[in-house]
Amino acid sequence: NMAIRELKVCLLGDTGVGKSSIVCRFVQDHFDHNISPTIGASFLTKTVPFGQELHKYLIWDTAGQERFHSLAPMYYRGSAAAVVVYDITKLDSFQTLKKWVKELKEHGPEDIVVAIAGNKNDLGDIREVPMKEAKEFAESIAAIFIETSARNAVNVEELFQKISKQIPPLQNPDVESNESFKLTQQPPPSTRRCC
Amino acid sequence: MASEQLPSEFDVVILGTGLVESVVAAACSRVGQRVLHLDRRSYYAGKWASFTFNGLLSWIEEQSKITASEEHDWSSQLEDGEDLIGLTTGDVSQVTNLQVFNYTSEEEEQVPSLEEEAKEDEEEDEGGADQTPAGETQEEGAPSSESEVKEEINTPAQKSQPEKSKKRLTYAELLKEGRRFNIDLVSKLLYSRGALIDLLIKSNVSRYAEFKNVIRILTCRHGNIEQVPCSRSDVFSSKLLSVVEKRMLMRFLTSCLDRDTPLLYQDFAERPYLEFLQYQKLSENLQHFLIHSIAMTTPDTPTAAALAATQHFLKCLGRYGNTPFLFPLYGLGEIPQCFCRMCAVFGGIYCLRHSVHALVVDKCSSRCKAVIDSTGQRISCSHLVLEEGCFTQTAPPTRCVSRAVLITDGSVLPTEAEQQVSIVTIPSESPVRMVELCPSSMTCIPGTHLVHLTCQSVGSAFEDLSPVVNRMFRTPDSDHPEPRPEVLWCLYFNMPEGLESEGGELPPNVSVCLGPDGSLGHDGAIAQAELIFQKILPGEEFCPPGPAPEDILYQGEEPDASPAQPGEEPEASSSQPGEEPEASSSQPGEEPDTGTSNQGEEPEASSSHQGEAEASPTCKGEESETSPSQQGEEPDASSSPCTEDSDTCPNQLEDGTQG
Numbered sequence: 001n002m003a004i005r006e007l008k009v010c011l012l013g014d015t016g017v018g019k020s021s022i023v024c025r026f027v028q029d030h031f032d033h034n035i036s037p038t039i040g041a042s043f044l045t046k047t048v049p050f051g052q053e054l055h056k057y058l059i060w061d062t063a064g065q066e067r068f069h070s071l072a073p074m075y076y077r078g079s080a081a082a083v084v085v086y087d088i089t090k091l092d093s094f095q096t097l098k099k100w101v102k103e104l105k106e107h108g109p110e111d112i113v114v115a116i117a118g119n120k121n122d123l124g125d126i127r128e129v130p131m132k133e134a135k136e137f138a139e140s141i142a143a144i145f146i147e148t149s150a151r152n153a154v155n156v157e158e159l160f161q162k163i164s165k166q167i168p169p170l171q172n173p174d175v176e177s178n179e180s181f182k183l184t185q186q187p188p189p190s191t192r193r194c195c
Numbered sequence: 196m197a198s199e200q201l202p203s204e205f206d207v208v209i210l211g212t213g214l215v216e217s218v219v220a221a222a223c224s225r226v227g228q229r230v231l232h233l234d235r236r237s238y239y240a241g242k243w244a245s246f247t248f249n250g251l252l253s254w255i256e257e258q259s260k261i262t263a264s265e266e267h268d269w270s271s272q273l274e275d276g277e278d279l280i281g282l283t284t285g286d287v288s289q290v291t292n293l294q295v296f297n298y299t300s301e302e303e304e305q306v307p308s309l310e311e312e313a314k315e316d317e318e319e320d321e322g323g324a325d326q327t328p329a330g331e332t333q334e335e336g337a338p339s340s341e342s343e344v345k346e347e348i349n350t351p352a353q354k355s356q357p358e359k360s361k362k363r364l365t366y367a368e369l370l371k372e373g374r375r376f377n378i379d380l381v382s383k384l385l386y387s388r389g390a391l392i393d394l395l396i397k398s399n400v401s402r403y404a405e406f407k408n409v410i411r412i413l414t415c416r417h418g419n420i421e422q423v424p425c426s427r428s429d430v431f432s433s434k435l436l437s438v439v440e441k442r443m444l445m446r447f448l449t450s451c452l453d454r455d456t457p458l459l460y461q462d463f464a465e466r467p468y469l470e471f472l473q474y475q476k477l478s479e480n481l482q483h484f485l486i487h488s489i490a491m492t493t494p495d496t497p498t499a500a501a502l503a504a505t506q507h508f509l510k511c512l513g514r515y516g517n518t519p520f521l522f523p524l525y526g527l528g529e530i531p532q533c534f535c536r537m538c539a540v541f542g543g544i545y546c547l548r549h550s551v552h553a554l555v556v557d558k559c560s561s562r563c564k565a566v567i568d569s570t571g572q573r574i575s576c577s578h579l580v581l582e583e584g585c586f587t588q589t590a591p592p593t594r595c596v597s598r599a600v601l602i603t604d605g606s607v608l609p610t611e612a613e614q615q616v617s618i619v620t621i622p623s624e625s626p627v628r629m630v631e632l633c634p635s636s637m638t639c640i641p642g643t644h645l646v647h648l649t650c651q652s653v654g655s656a657f658e659d660l661s662p663v664v665n666r667m668f669r670t671p672d673s674d675h676p677e678p679r680p681e682v683l684w685c686l687y688f689n690m691p692e693g694l695e696s697e698g699g700e701l702p703p704n705v706s707v708c709l710g711p712d713g714s715l716g717h718d719g720a721i722a723q724a725e726l727i728f729q730k731i732l733p734g735e736e737f738c739p740p741g742p743a744p745e746d747i748l749y750q751g752e753e754p755d756a757s758p759a760q761p762g763e764e765p766e767a768s769s770s771q772p773g774e775e776p777e778a779s780s781s782q783p784g785e786e787p788d789t790g791t792s793n794q795g796e797e798p799e800a801s802s803s804h805q806g807e808a809e810a811s812p813t814c815k816g817e818e819s820e821t822s823p824s825q826q827g828e829e830p831d832a833s834s835s836p837c838t839e840d841s842d843t844c845p846n847q848l849e850d851g852t853q854g
């Protein structure tokens with residue numbers, strides 16, 4: 001029986017670069033040209049096997065809060081990884097990538113795994129961002145780099161596999177690190193016994 | 196990237212992202228209203244915000260700037276039969292009496308441990324007194340907080356003692372690690388059976404946050420800090436109480452939970468609680484605990500009110516932990532953000548650093564038809580919700596809260612055990628409550644504690660609270676024999692409490708949200724939000740549960756895999772976005788058809804059923820029907836046989852008294 005590890009992943013990047021499409025492709029293996037903001041989706045989940053573990057990704061989409069640059073710090077809390085997406089056909093979206101990375105460094109957890117995804121690589125003929133340049137930038141911040149196409153299902157699973165590889169192994173599964181809990185779950189088991 | 200223009204038509208426009216505004220936003224968006232949520236600030240949560248250390252310094256600086264309202268003439272935006280009401284672009288309900296004291300060292304140095312230092316302090320008692328920064332108020336505009344912050348205090352004990360010494364935090368380190376602080380402007384806790392917890396659970400917004408139990412209730416008496424017994428086992432193991440006292444306390448508290456308690460205190464209802472407790476022949480020890488730590492009132496509080504508070508306290512025990520209180524990881528400022536995310540997830544549009552300059556009012560109906568934003572754009576709306584302090588003619592606040600925020604180097608009552616969040620009740624004319632947060636609450640860095648003090652203002656925050664700070668901690672102005680944690684940095688300010696009824700005749704479709712009140716819980720804010728929601732959408736359900744991630748389906752796929760209901764209420768299904776055509780059409784999104792996604796093939800049908808991780812897609816519906824009841828854990832959930840959940844315990848309490 002494999003241990004399930006929940007990993008929060010948040011997506012960042014300008015509106016229209018294909019964040020929601022990447023999530024939809026990964027979770028659903030589905031692509032829709034007219035994807036709308038995923039209404040009602042707090043986060044989506046997908047579980048993938050990795051080594052001796054199961055990685056259950058809790059994928060948080062921006063819910064449109066990136067559109068006017070109003071993402072809340074709580075969005076980044078507790079993320080194991082962040083996928084910063086740009087559109088290879090939009091130089092602008094690559095330039096603002098740096099802003100997103102900066103924001104992540106400011107608000108995200110210190111040990112967060114960062115992946116940079118150049119999306120829409122099916123549109124190579126109208127490319128504006130050279131792969132080399134993006135790759136060098138990713139290397140300079142020690143981030144994963146990959147070009148994806150949510151439309152053609154290229155490298156989307158690979159993106160998450162790369163993330164899985166970078167996630168540090170579980171250190172001590174027995175140690176309840178923080179004694180913090182979610183309200184939707186059962187109240188935390190107390191050590192006291194009742195009656 | 197934010198050069199895009201805002202859409203110009205909404206059902207509800209909301210200004211300000213404090214708790215009340217954010218709950219209203221989530222509630223409206225959840226039932227299909229098109230919501231525009233704006234804040235003129237660059238951060239969420241307004242007065243409810245929490246800041247990194249560096250963010251707090253910027254906030255302090257901002258407070259000293261007098262934000263003059265810019266004058267604009269938007270009359271060109273008006274149509275026939277319309278009027279303008281101008282709004283302030285600054286905040287008229289600002290904090291006042293801001294004072295900062297920095298006691299960190301300039302360079303790294305070794306300082307002796309608490310005990311030794313305490314002894315030395317007795318000898319050279321005047322050590323740091325002359326270096327106390329002058330308590331200047333920012334209002335007078337004079338010295339920027341910057342200069343105060345930079346002021347350096349040398350500790351009296353500078354000889355490096357090799358033994359038992361620890362590294363003293365420097366200001367540079369504080370700044371460097373500043374992002375790991377989350378410092379709330381408001382200090383409150385969540386009652387485990389309070390309105391906010393209920394709302395978080397009911398709406399599923401609780402998914403976005405994590406909580407810690409407040410582990411200890413402490414009190415300060417005769418200069419000592421003592422732990423208040425908070426469960427039966429605490430009572431029985433307490434060294435502060437005699438056997439007789441233990442029995443009396445048990446008997447008294449049990450009677451408080453009795454349905455016919457009113458009979459018990461009938462004659463005392465309006466008389467001081469102290470008199471009632473004396474009449475009950477409770478010892479001074481017990482009177483102290485009961486008045487200050489359990490009812491959290493004053494001796495002269497009317498008995499009926501004090502007993503109601505006591506009942507609330509007792510009912511909240513044992514739901515999540517052995518005190519009635521919870522605290523959110525990363526600070527209280529997370530909570531409004533969680534509701535904002537809920538709003539966004541259901542299509543609400545968010546824009547910070549954006550203000551509204553004027554309301555457009557229809558002369559005939561006197562309703563607000565639209566707002567004019569800071570770019571001059573006219574945005575129409577059917578309802579407008581404003582944070583307090585938007586109108587220039589606001590009356591000055593009648594009541595204020597005095598606040599102190601300290602970064603200290605240890606707990607006021609250190610334990611061997613794990614780090615703990617504690618609440619300390621400090622009796623005084625205007626009772627002071629102190630919340631001590633440990634690093635694992637994600638509000639401060641290892642080696643420090645973050646301490647919030649709050650009381651009703653009598654004078655300035657410094658006047659009200661610095662005596663308590665000097666009594667509880669070591670500062671250059673304190674001199675007590677016991678070892679106490681040292682204050683490294685502290686901030687005082689007064690914050691006005693919710694300003695009642697401003698602006699006199701507002702258009703009927705405009706609501707104003709009050710700011711945080713001085714109470715410990717959140718019931719006032721939640722009640723207010725619900726009231727505003729019902730005014731906007733009479734008869735609509737307030738924050739029905741959102742779908743669980745596992746239950747989200749893409750429309751058109753697997754039509755037979757009918758979505759599971761996350762909530763207990765069957766009627767919630769009709770408002771489930773994406774699954775029913777008519778529900779989707781009421782959603783603000785442009786393309787209702789793609790609203791949600793299918794999780795059918797997911798092996799982990801329900802995180803709480805790990806053993807059955809192989810559930811097939813068709814099983815999902817059934818699976819998920821069971822999980823909500825686990826999530827809900829409303830009182831009935833505790834009826835599960837003999838769990839740790841001590842909901843069932845109070846009844847057995849009498850057994851204890853016999854034992």
Ligand SMILES: Cc1cc2nc3c(=O)[nH]c(=O)nc-3n(C[C@H](O)[C@H](O)[C@H](O)COP(=O)(O)OP(=O)(O)OC[C@H]3O[C@@H](n4cnc5c(N)ncnc54)[C@H](O)[C@@H]3O)c2cc1C
Pocket residue numbers: 192193194195424425426427428429430431444445446447448449450452509512513517840841842844845846848849850851852853854
């Ligand atoms: C001072 C105080 C008094 C309270 N009195 C009441 C009350 O009268 N009625 C009420 O409904 N709620 C009362 N409460 C609330 C109630 O204690 C909590 O709901 C409950 O204690 C939550 O803790 P628990 O369920 O873990 O049980 P706890 O009682 O905290 O823990 C159970 C453990 O306590 C030990 N224990 C229990 N009884 C005895 C005993 N007689 N002698 C020695 N050990 C014992 C058992 O070994 C058991 O392991 C009181 C709370 C406080 C702060």
Ligand SMILES: Nc1nc2c(ncn2[C@@H]2O[C@H](COP(=O)(O)OP(=O)(O)O)[C@@H](O)[C@H]2O)c(=O)[nH]1
Pocket residue numbers: 013014015016017018019020021022032033034035036119120121122123148149150151152
């Ligand atoms: N050609 C192409 N179009 C894409 C790809 N991914 C997304 N899109 C389109 O880009 C637009 C924006 O995608 P969306 O996922 O909504 O972006 P988001 O705003 O970042 O979430 C949509 O019209 C998508 O259909 C891709 O890989 N290739």
Ligand SMILES: [Mg+2]
Pocket residue numbers: 019020021036037038061062063064
């Ligand atoms: Mg999107």
